[in-house]
Amino acid sequence: MKTLSPPPRLLMGPGPINCYPRVLSAMSTQLVGQYDPVMTGYMNEVMALYRQVFMTQNEQTFLIDGTSRAGIEAVLVSAIEPGDKVLVPIFGRFGHLLAEIAERCDAEVHTIEVPWGEVFLPEQIEQAIINVQPKLLAVVQGDTSTTMLQPLEHLGEICLRHDVLFYSDATASIGGNSFETDKWQLDAVSVGLQKCLGGPSGSAPVTLSERYVELVGKRRHVEAGIRSSHHSDGQSSRIRSNYFDLPMIMDYWGSERLNHHTEAASMLYCARECAINLLEEGIDSTIFRHKVAGDAMLAGVKALNLEPFGDLAHKMHNVVGVYIPDTVDGEIIRHQMLHDFNIEIGTSFGPLQGKIWRIGTMGYNARQDAVFQTLQSLESVLRRNGHKLPLGEAIDAAYDVYAKVNPLQNEDK
């Protein structure tokens, strides 16, 4: 079996994307023991770092050892008891996922939907809350399947007024778009590393409000194999999953350090580095970098005589949908981009399958050179496949976007 030596792909799809080199290096750091004060020190650092990333004071801010959907499932299965009502506004594939996971918890799941490419007004969600009276509202912030970003800033106040727990999955958006846990009054948030945070999939940071923690704390349970006489279980029903039992995981991350899983140390090193990388650049600066790269890519694809998808006023900064012209085969274009130029752009699924490409500009790849290389490669491939376009204008359009932000762009020079 050969040594790992993958081709140097430039990953400009909806994620995963190329990792920041420092994040990759962090993962090759040798381990220390699970309860070594050095390791528990790193765990505490990770909690502090992700409080900053999530913009929260929540004590309970830590990692779930799994991909981003592991974070989703942990939040939902720990909170939902069979029969609980859950409201899920669906504006893309990941709304369906939240609904499906809640269904498997035997929640009574209610959904509202808008067409793919749109988002909800707060009033639509409030009306549904009034109709359904759910225990929990679960909504995705950024859904890569449609490139849309659901505004969340008014939903916390609505949820609080109606005594509803407010949960959002911000995997695709965090680090590239504003996200303010406390200001927006969220009770639970889960994310992944593989989008704007610039790491690989495999660790899911979460943050939990006191209200959420109090609720799931009633379902606290200690494993038989490590139980001592001073441990007592909560009154509410036992959480259906051991792996995703958040009270147990909190006892592991907390001062009691009760053994649960063995923390995935290399992924913790990685998550730590992703957060430090973001905070060193600054959250606002990083979001601005994503906005500019996204604007440049959008301007560029328009100049390639391509039509962007969806409600652009609610597009995520970090990904754009682009209609595949009738005159070309979308998969042939992707194939040539990948094999001839080592650049990956994304396909789509569900109602958008075969209709749009998704082109990302996120994390390490929210860079001017990555935008430029992608646009000129796309120009070459489209031109050679018979798509009519004005030569050179995509690069010019993207240059123009960067020129407007020159002062900030030049800070690094």
Added chain:
Amino acid sequence: MKTLSPPPRLLMGPGPINCYPRVLSAMSTQLVGQYDPVMTGYMNEVMALYRQVFMTQNEQTFLIDGTSRAGIEAVLVSAIEPGDKVLVPIFGRFGHLLAEIAERCDAEVHTIEVPWGEVFLPEQIEQAIINVQPKLLAVVQGDTSTTMLQPLEHLGEICLRHDVLFYSDATASIGGNSFETDKWQLDAVSVGLQKCLGGPSGSAPVTLSERYVELVGKRRHVEAGIRSSHHSDGQSSRIRSNYFDLPMIMDYWGSERLNHHTEAASMLYCARECAINLLEEGIDSTIFRHKVAGDAMLAGVKALNLEPFGDLAHKMHNVVGVYIPDTVDGEIIRHQMLHDFNIEIGTSFGPLQGKIWRIGTMGYNARQDAVFQTLQSLESVLRRNGHKLPLGEAIDAAYDVYAKVNPLQNEDK
């Protein structure tokens, strides 16, 4: 926040342990896209590699993205429908864990127990099977909490005769002790990387027999967000977890490549390297290396005037329990080992808390120099804490064990 620079600990506890350097390097490899033929090629390689590691022809051999208990939960929650009978022979902490996870699936869980430090005879397990008539037998192979290795080689035939599914968690033992999935007629096996395979926690290889796959296939279900008209769901009850839904995960690893989670690529690189490392050394050679290191450590601790714990005829090769002498404080010894010598040895929990240390010799650390450094450091620390011991004899005893296997030991020279 400082750059990661942990102290160079020698991890001689019950795991996690130091990773092989090549495994750490593999994790710093840059990513390719999720459906890139290079990535799906790596996924297929991982399946082929772990078939060799597990010694099986099972097509369904792949990774669960999480720690070893994620693999346990995936196997159990996918197979168990509420009310199903599950039999768990418990000989340590991880038997309790299997029972607890099965309980959370609403199985009717039956347990049999032996005192910590012993294992079961096949006849004891067969008698319980006759009494309980379970759907599934779930048993740990090696339980680090007691250092014991449960013999499995006669259980497959018993299970087949009584029409019982046979599942084992071999996280702590695989790679350091014999494990033969097909010869022993197992239906499901889950492991982790962080013991004898010499990787970090965070990926859980599993293998599933055709019988197991057929059973869980009846619970197949396709997510709404990616469903097409040719997908149809199975007749049996839906699996309670999305993240651990093995039929869905099989559809992702299989030729259909139906999207489920985003594969944790860096952990996949890592799992791939762990397997290659094992297979290049050879499974038999690696197990022998673990046996010799374990024998040397056992001989050494005896020469330190320490008493080993449990039924030594059924000890795992890769970890030994050692009674803490009445004359010393076990935690002070561990503290001095860690802080003065950078060597970690393990504590214990449950009924053995405060009674034994657990000293591992596994993976990268199943090495002569690691055994010697641990023994002479332990000698120094014990002596300085007033434990009576004959100076130098531990090293001599360990040398004697290595001397007996000199021909093989010298192969590398």
